[in-house]
Amino acid sequence: MTAASDWMTTKRTGDGLEILLSGDWTIDHANVLDAGTAALHIDTAAACTIDAAGIGRMDTVGAWLIDRLHRRISALGVDTGFRDVRPAHDVLLRRLDAVADDPAPEPARYSALSVIAERTGRATIDALAEAKDLLNFLGLATVTAARTLVQPRRFRATAFVYHLEQVGLNALPIVGLLSFLIGVVLAYQGADQLRRFGAEIFTVNLLGISILREMAILLTAIIVAGRSGSAFAAQIGTMQVNEEVDAMRTIGLDPMEVLVLPRTFALLVAMPLLAVYADLMGLAGGALMSVATLDITFTQFTERLKDVVPIWAFWVGLIKAPVFGFVIALVGCREGLKVRGSADSVGRQTTRAVVIGIFLVIIIDAVFSIFFSTVGV
């Protein structure tokens, strides 16, 4: 244990005070020096001398603490001076005295209640701004799309096909596997519950309706939001960081036309196709499980499915697909274009793209449900 007295001692000389410093004033001893200089008792003296003759090594931390002590004593109205300061130390002390500033003002503290109120308010305003922003972007995308319809030559076919492959074809394995498994799970759980009423054959109704109307499309939308919505945001965001988007604008290319439209159209086309595929895989999973647990044959399963599940259940699911695809693509591109500054921002916007994408998909799904129940399908 080292004591501060190894580095500093005080001595009274008449009505004056001498502070004798010694040892190494370096960062390694910062804590003991900090406490020592702060605790040094300065009573009212006419004059004070800081004797630096005994100091060995000194770095900026040591110099800072000595300068702080000097400023503290001076602030008491005591005439303070240094004695026997080595030239190298003097340079340091002067340098630090020059940058000594008033300490940063303490950040104002607020009560927890007002912080909660502030956060809630801020989040609400942010959400509204985000909604307005997205609506704005929807308008811009629509106008650009309309212009492309008038002048089809402006449409980037190569980019469209490339993205169609990325978001459609390459998504087949994961969408298929997950839909199949959901079909298996639904059939198993449904059969298990319905058996208690002796109504296990209704498992087919349950499977058909729930997969075709809701599960397949919702699952596909969530996978696509996580897979492609995030990819759009990250790709465009990285281009934004590299100033590629700005470069495009100066060359006369419209980022909406070059980046946003091909991606949006690709997802618009890919989503219904993926949804049909997910329907098939989900039903296949359900059929497999039904055959295994319900003592029915595959043919009986398909017959029953045809009898009890109306065709509009399929259409209700499919109608939602392009809407979901459009929204996911729009949100992904929008968040990508909102990237500003550093790579840090790319990560943040990508996360937002996924969260907002899935959020909107579920909201829109709920709106569809209300709509369909009102029109009675």
Place this chain on the structure above:
Amino acid sequence: MAGEPVISIRGLRTQFGRTVIHDGVDLDVLAGEVMGIVGASGTGKSVLMRAIIGLLTPTAGTISLFGADTAAMSRRERNAAERRYGVLFQASALFSSLTVAQNVMVPLKEHTDISPSLMAEIASYKIAMSGLPHDACAKYPSELSGGMRKRAGLARALALDPEILFLDEPTAGLDPIGAADFDNLIGDLQSTLGLTVVMVTHDLDSLYAICDRVAVLVDKHATIGTIETLAENRHPWIHDYFHGPRSRAATPSGDT
């Protein structure tokens, strides 16, 4: 002013796949001097710096820091050596999720047990010493201009009062006035704090302004000398470098 060698490189060879970057580089950096490292693009200036600071293991040769061979250092010795140098990376490499003051405090937190209040004071005066205004402390790196980011990076590099300061193209991307200011700042800090500075640069003005000696990387070797002796060198690249149009503009008298 220059004393013992603090960095000593012998027979350094670095190689990526089949591409040989350095083959037999010898270099001594003496305590208290400012050593510039120059060379054409792709001659491995930054690679040399990364090898010295331990981010890259050389294929062959020895690098000694403070008299100890880095290859033979234990983890603990390596840590102790790391405390004695600070690095300013080319793009400043500030942690983007931390404020400037927090960035400066990172090495302090990692290597010392200084109390939080003193740490905040240290960060505050280091930032002021690097020539940043006081309100920069609470800002995030993305809110700073390129020049301010360099200064913040410098403040972090100086956080532990290092003996050696490594600078990777410190003035790249700064306007001429900002670059000159930064050169002055480094020269000023170097003389105040008694630093040894190793500086990778393209900037002839920086060389003339603050470097005591210069190591030129050509033909996979280092040619070392003062600017005056290197200007006499007959190697075509070195000759062109010190006698090209940009060089004439950078010489103090402007009429070489």
